[in-house]
Amino acid sequence: MSKKTTYLLGILLTIIIGTLLFCYLCDDCYCCPEDEVTTEETNTIVAEPEVNQVTRNGFSLSDANGNFNVKINDNFNFKTSKFSILDTISPNVTEGVTKLKDFLLENPLKTVDITGYYKSDETNNSAFPNLGLARANSVKNYLVSQGIPSKQININGQLNDAINPDDSGTLFGPLEFGMLTSKEGATDEALASICDDIRKNPIVLYFKTGQAEINLTTDQREKIANISRCVDKLGVKIQVVGHTDNTGNANTNMRLGQERADFAKDYLVRNGILEPNIETSSKGPNDPIADNNTKDGQAKNRRTVITIN
Template sequence: MSKKALYLLGIAITIILGTFLYLKFCCNCSEKITTDDTPKTVSTPVQEPNFVPFVLNGPGIEYQTHDNLKFLKNSATLIIPVSDSVINGIQKLKTFLVSNPQQKVTITGYATSDETNSTTFENLGLARANEVKNYFVSEGLSEKQFSTKGEIIDKWKMTADTLLGPANYAFDTIDSTSTSAATDEWTALKDKINADPLILHFNTNQSKETLTTLEKQKVADIVKYTEHVKEAVVLAVGHSDNVGNRDSNIVLGQKRAVFSKNYLSKNGIDATRIETQSKGPDEPIGDNNTSEGKASNRRTVITIK
């Protein structure tokens, strides 16, 4: 074989060997590497605003501010002071109601299901609604243009242990055609209160502050009646047993009546609308010869005058 042939054969073998080695060891290097260059969208949690607006929205009035009335958890006492922006809204409401005497506002108070109701109202939401109403009245608004409701809900927006604005305000027109029916309703409620009056019993020379569920309901009925019948007067009459002299027992009965008045005034009844009297030992309902009878005579009876 000539040198030229050997040379050409060597070139051919080199090409074949090179191709083999390339296919065996470098083929993967030629594979296309694909990457997902699509921009990733990172979802950011939406932060809810940490406020509940104070909103007055009715025919002829529209007001809103991010601040609001506030209550501590488990409490029916309004946190004072109230912000200037809320007071401005209340004054606008006052102007509106004075100009529109047939307008009525229903205040619905809210409380959460895990809160404790230590008031005499049937629920904490109703107690808060009455607290808001009383604050409005203290700012010069007419009590007769408000009614109250209470609702228990699962949760409400809070900051730490403070509920933000747990109340709603609904506007309506007073229907004069329903006056007669309403009068019948309040007459029936007065009859109910006086037929089975609230009676607070006392230990000797002591006062009682803890009420039963039934007693709390009776207080709620009295509050409801006085809210809607503006000329109503509550009468608290104190009584005693016959231990000691009559004059001392008259004084003791009066102290019990005054205590009951103060208790009622703390739970939604204007103190100026509560009269007190004392019958001392003069009207016993139990036998003063027994301890049980004496205990039943140490009482205050609360009715609508």
């Protein structure tokens, strides 16, 4: 091969290699037909935020063994972590409650079951073991105010994380209603035993000198719920008695004991125990349970006792 031919081949090879490199490095060039270009696409999927649908439970109640049936879209509503019914009660609910009252008064063996729901992320600031029970108790009190006998109402509380509030924190009808028929002449021996135990082992609240603070234990919350049942079903009264140690003036101690009893009563009323069912009194220093000559004994004597008659 001549030098000239070799020289021409080198020039041609240089042109080919340069063209290929140019096409490879240039993004905007169209050196290859469109159908020969392979394009890799990356699809990024953005997850939509999870939106919980607001729960709206209606006021629905029927008697499987009778002819009572109420089904209303509205219900009793509550704010999250609260147990007081919101003030705006629908006229439809009021009408349904009136029908329920008439039916229960005509059928004294019928009882309505109220189950209040609560969520695990709510804060329970009530005196009851859980917010669901406190909400059911609030509805019970409303029914009683409308003329329904408390002995024909049962209340329960149940955890239910399936209920969802709206953006303002309102829970629409976190409740379930049912109806039962009791046997004529039947007695609730279990409840009678619970009420007797409360009389033997009442709630005892202890106070620091000059203070009246209430912090209930889990066991005391259970007793509050049981006391409420005893009042509703047996018609007993709650007795709240204030006690003091023997330091200071006797008259002052009697007054302090009464103030402690009244404070405990106010606490119970704020937590859904109807005021007419509570009686208060003071024994001051007159009924000690420990030696007033010691600081420990004095602390035990500064107490308020909550029981039933």
